[in-house]
Amino acid sequence: MSKAEILIIDDEPQIRRLLEIVLESNDYKVSIAEKGTLGIIAAANHPPDLILLDLGLPDMSGHDVLKELRIWYNRAIIILSVQSDEDDIVQALDNGATDYLTKPFRTAELLARIRSAIRRNFGGEDKSVVESGDLTIDLTARMVLKDSKLVKLTATEFNLLALLARNEGRVLTHQYLLKEIWGTGFQQETQYLRVFIGTLRKKIENDPNYPERIITESGVGYRFQSSL
């Protein structure tokens, strides 16, 4: 397979340079745009496999860049944002961002997000069995095994776990999860989610206090992680 191509849209030269070095040394082909308009043109001229998009751009809002890109571009877009704008992140995810990273981020995390987002470009989500260490989730048989032993889950617990596992590696917002599992009208009932995530963790995590599979993204949502 040829090298995957990544377009970076960010106005900070230092961050751009750093990303470029990290990505090139990990065998990605990198192109760069320092403004939103330039980024949209670059993506249209030569569609990359993934776009890293900074939300704070000088010429136009990152949200608008995202919306314009999403009209025709359907591969992965990962948002870069400064810490503590949770509303910003949720809005970007609602507008079709694949994932997000907050600055400052760790390199290992960046690479993991990119790998998982590019994998999903090629229809990675159609798996019928998701594995994570000693945990096996059989989505068609609606069965969960931990350490080869059957884990008893209620219907709601299973639906929630299956939804997260099907979108493995990707953050799902509270609102999205509530709507998918409980239906419209429940989007504000985040306490349901907390409770069910809590009981799920007790059943599938080795240490529910330090979860390794269902990861909390504070103020945003949850993410299922398969590689420990």
Add this chain to the structure above:
Amino acid sequence: MLIEFIKKRQLRQILFSIAMILIVSLVCSILKTWLSYKGVALILLMGVSVLAMTFDLIPVLISATLSALIWNYFFIPPLFTFAIGNTDDILMFSLYFIVAMVNAVLTNKIRKAEQKARDREEKENEVKLYNTLLNSLSHELRTPIATIIGAVDILNINEKNLSVANKKELINEIGKAIARLARQVDNLLNISRLESGMLRPKHTWCDLTEMMHQMLNSLDEVERNRISIHADESLPLVKIDAGILEQIILNIIYNALAYTPEKSKICIYIEVLSGQCKFIIEDYGLGFPEKEIALVFDKFYRLPKSKTGGVGLGLSIVKGFVEALSGKVILENHQGGGARFILNFPVQTSYLRNLKNE
């Protein structure tokens, strides 16, 4: 807006002054049998002086004039006329009027001078605070920056001569310095959010046990191992701004980690009662000197002789954030010798957790 406010305030003062002079006059007219009209003048003058102590100039001048007229009309013979019988009384009336006016103007001047002195002192204090902040900040920010620059230089220049272990150690130091910088920047952002009044808590349902463990995960392993969490297995969910709460507890913990002996324990107790949640954080250091306890939440306050490092912002952020969540924080020393922070927040609770799920 401001002008309107001043007008309203002055109108109120004028009305109040008139009422007061009338009441004093009334009392004097009742006491008239025992008082000469000269005594009445002194009592009225006292009324004007009392008003001058707190009121603006114009209301006081009005009350001085009014009292002079009342004295003349009702008390100086011949009564019920502004005419005055003898020269002595004319002199007295004129003097009364002048004394009342001078009294009003002088008192006002003194008050203005006092206000000016207070303002100056406040400004001086502000400058002093600002200097303290600059000094400690430049220390707190420059030390990690110096570490980073130094380590990067060594890595650049001596790249070939450095052992792998040394290189690793230098990189480690850079990492630590960055963590320290990040904490300082977080605190500065926190304080500016507090000062600007832009802190708007967003209360959402929060699993406290989960939040606490997530928070511990942000510390390094040595720090984490010193901390233990004691909470009931089935704490209900509470509605609170988890981000702000985390900053509060982190700041108390950073403080305890920095100022208690290495490896000494820090215990966190969490309790949710009806309508409120309570955190108790105990360390096993030396505690706080009793007479300093009231001061430690002040901005830039640092205990006398405390070791270098730190700006004195941490606990003032704790206090500001606790208030933003309508909570209370109490600091005391416990019998084990060490500090105990007690945090109380009013919260909505949800026992949904105890329901069976299908």
